[in-house]
Amino acid sequence: MSQVLKKLKGGDLRSIGKSDEVVQEILDNPSLFSEVFEGMLSNDPIIKMRSADAVEKVSAKHPEYLQPFKTKLINEISKVKQQEVQWHAAQMFSYIKIDKTERNKIINILLSYIKTTDSNIVKVFSMQTLADFAEKDQQLQPQIVKLIRQMMEQGTPSIVSRGKKLINRLKREK
Structure with a gap:
């Protein structure tokens, strides 16, 4: 070592x-x-x-x-x-x-993290990166905003707080 x-x-x-x-x-x-x-x-x-x-x-x-x-x-x-x-x-x-193929692979990884983890920190950072991607690609925005809203419905205060900030940021980008 x-x-x-x-x-x-x-x-x-x-x-x-x-x-x-x-x-x-x-x-x-x-x-x-x-x-x-x-x-x-x-x-x-x-x-x-x-x-x-x-x-x-x-x-x-x-x-x-x-x-x-x-x-x-x-x-x-x-x-x-x-x-x-x-x-x-x-x-x-x-x-x-990254290119589009790599981005799509990463999106699937992040979605998998969100579905399988109990960690709110993993969920928050996954949500953040998905929003970063959506900020750069308008076509992704509806799907990511919908996901963030769904996460906020059952989410902890940290998920709800970050979700609000991310949705507001994405709305400004349009």
């Missing part, structure tokens, strides 16, 4: 541990990005979660670091069942440049 991944070990899933330190290391040395990206496939759920946290934070600032990994993100990372990885993957999907 690499030195950078060792920093992500230990503790429990309620703590990000040293992931912010790892984020800074990657920003200082981008060649570490691939090692931490691979950490999302670790057998250790804590390393998986903290790797996802670090990769997402770095990708938010430097989406170009994530771009070479988009196929692996879509085809492998998205299949990780751990909710902490799923909510970060949902966020990262909006950072990458």
Whole structure:
């Protein structure tokens, strides 16, 4: 195991541990990005979660670091069942440049997350990314607005709150 991944070990899933330190290391040395990206496939759920946290934070600032990994993100990372990885993957999907086929595959992944997870955080970030896609493609808007409204009907306060913001944003885009 690499030195950078060792920093992500230990503790429990309620703590990000040293992931912010790892984020800074990657920003200082981008060649570490691939090692931490691979950490999302670790057998250790804590390393998986903290790797996802670090990769997402770095990708938010430097989406170009994530771009070479988009196929692996879509085809492998998205299949990780751990909710902490799923909510970060949902966020990262909006950072990458994708074609229509990839977008449709990601939409199906996000819809699957929404249907199968008990995590409100996964649902909120999936809803957010779907709205980001709908903002860029007017044809998607009716379908995504309908989905968001449906989620809000049975949703928790966090889903209802985010849903209202997203629908208002999409209405302004028309």
